[in-house]
Amino acid sequence: MAVALGEKRRLRLYNATNARFLLLKFDNASMTVIGTDGGLIEAPVAVDQLLLTPAERVELIVSFDKPGPAKLTMLEYERGWMGPGKPNEAGMILLTANVSEEAVAAMPRLPAKLRSIESLGNPVVTRRFVLTESMGGIDHGSTSMQGMDHSNMSMSSDSMEMKFLINGASFDMNRIDEVSKVGQVELWEVVNAADMDHPFHVHGTQFQVVEHEKDGKVTMPSYRAWKDTVNIVAGETVRIMLRQDLPGPRMYHCHILEHEQLGMMGTVDVQA
Template sequence: MHRRTFLASLTGLVVAGPAAAQMKHDMGRMSGHGNHTMPVTSTLPVLPEGQPLQALPRLSNQSAVPGIFKAELAAEPGVVRFAEGIDTPVLLYNGTNPVIEAHEGDRVEISFRNGIPGQPTTIHWHGMPVPADQDGNPADPVVSGGERVYAFELPEGSAASYWFHPHPHGLTAEQVYRGLAGIFLVKPKDDPIPAEYGDTVLMLTDLRIAPDGTIPESTMTDFMNGRVGDHLLVNGQKNPQMAVALGEKRRLRLYNVTNARFLRLKFENASMTLIGTDGGLIEAPIAIDELLLTPAERVDLIVSFDKPGAAKLITLEYERGWMGPGKPDEAGKILLTANVSDEPAAATPPLPAKLRAIESLGKPVVTRRFVLTETMGGMNHGSMSMQGMDHATMSMPSDSMGMKFLINGASFDMDRIDEVSKAGQVELWEVINEADMDHPFHVHGTQFQVVEHEKDGKVTTPSYRAWKDTVNVVAGETVRILLRQDLPGPRMYHCHILEHEQLGMMGTVDVQA
């Protein structure tokens, strides 16, 4: 669908984005809606900057048995003070955004409780090779007040930077932007990266906050483009700082856990070496000047701080496609500042020239095509289950009900199987983006290898082999990936702009034994 056709349906949209959300919020407050009585202010909260970088808390292992990680996890309302004197109601896991750290070969048992009032939820173990009935997909919700146990093995070779988040259909986007996310770090038995480099987790989120500290609901522009917040945060902090010595090398793991923000990043006054992607280490270190981290993607970096002074992790401009008003200014934001002293760092071992071997998946036996499109028009009520429709209706503005993002012309149906596959079968997937904006494409249950990109008749191949579970598909581009599902059961594939997933850009492949 052409951009001008799509935008022609938006003539009634005058104010959108953060401004519209704020206006809606303030008007509700002034009218007494929702029993709010505190006075309305017009000044947006100022988030403090430059505080010391805080590590995300580790979830403690309750098992004393080697090779078993056991813990309790609850999703429930909480309060965070992002700005001085203002409390923000959020959703959290155990009151925070925890890190689960385990090792390949371990057995994991997580006792989960849904403490979110009035909403179902799940835990999706993003990128992890877990059985289908442990994947936390939308068809397997945990009701409000309900409990379940997620249990799975971490196979050999699964060491990587994973994360976890809710995945209830129609509520995923809201529960994530309100705070539900955590890190799952699977360590190898023998790590080739020198321990002297450390291992720092940087969880990248964004936040939209109203004058009274509450998080405004999403608007039509949010659903159309994906929700982009006003503040970029690292481990819940705005532009935190860390102290490093001159010449120090740090291992930094970056996680983009935003709903829809595309992050084109570079380090000023420091050099970056890529050592890993979504599914773990790549084969050999690669020096890079910048990187693009789309929603749900992760990178594992070694950053060398070879110049004294401030080394800043900053955003660069990236045109991913934007519809309607309210396009955010993406460039020039500072995510993190490293203060490099004049004192030289202690000598550290060099990076090994080879990190791991990644074998090609080989020749595919099946080719599948997935065409991504967008449309406006009346909502097809038969395209969702009644439960899914109710959740979607509750969580989106009425104006957005005619907006759809489709795969192969179809909107997601929880009761429909879109593709049938076989466990252990190598497949070539062609993901073709005929929409007007980029879409990061995610597949549950496995890691894949990107084979090539094609746009305007030009074919390019990746300069290195890597395991991925999310790949950006630029508007007008075809991306070809090789994948193999080793565990049977239903698996989702979808755009990881969470609002687009919610408006239909998701499907199900049934992997048969």
């Protein structure tokens, strides 16, 4: 990609991989977040790096203020890889912009406010979802599985059954796990009691992240946004506020496709 010195470009990035965690940095250029999964956030936020887990999206304004190559590069991220074969992706270049010596005409500044995002208000229902792993009938929510390679295991493995669970249950297409109502504001508390990160995704709506809690420390998101996927690191609890506006069954699941296939998915039936 060729750009002029001082030029700004709007980029939409989408992690369409099945399992890669993309910790990104733009060398020789600066990034400003203006949107996430659900469109614009309230105000621009400058970042040095950002994490995109499977299915997450982000909209950026990238400012190219130095001549020469500007490279979008992957950084090392520890998400709890299990077993051998961990890919060495640090330093992988995803995009190179060649910034010329010739300066572009002055570009307009970003507005200080992009839009308003109203709070969903007080929840009328609170739900709790606990993410765990199971191998050979043993629940590894509190037992480490580090050093185990699950890449070629299946749910029907004769030698060792591997499952990823929500509230101790593996996905069943014929089972309804939760019942909700159209228009009902809910607080979902998602607890990652497993040994690795899980990007949690909800169908049919978008939510607002309320807070993260890990090792007794509670942190708030740095900006309000509409999301449909949020990463939950090992040992972390993430609380989200949501509302479903249409009736029907909705899936919620880990967006690592192998984990979804191995059972980390449930169904909420939204009733009129």
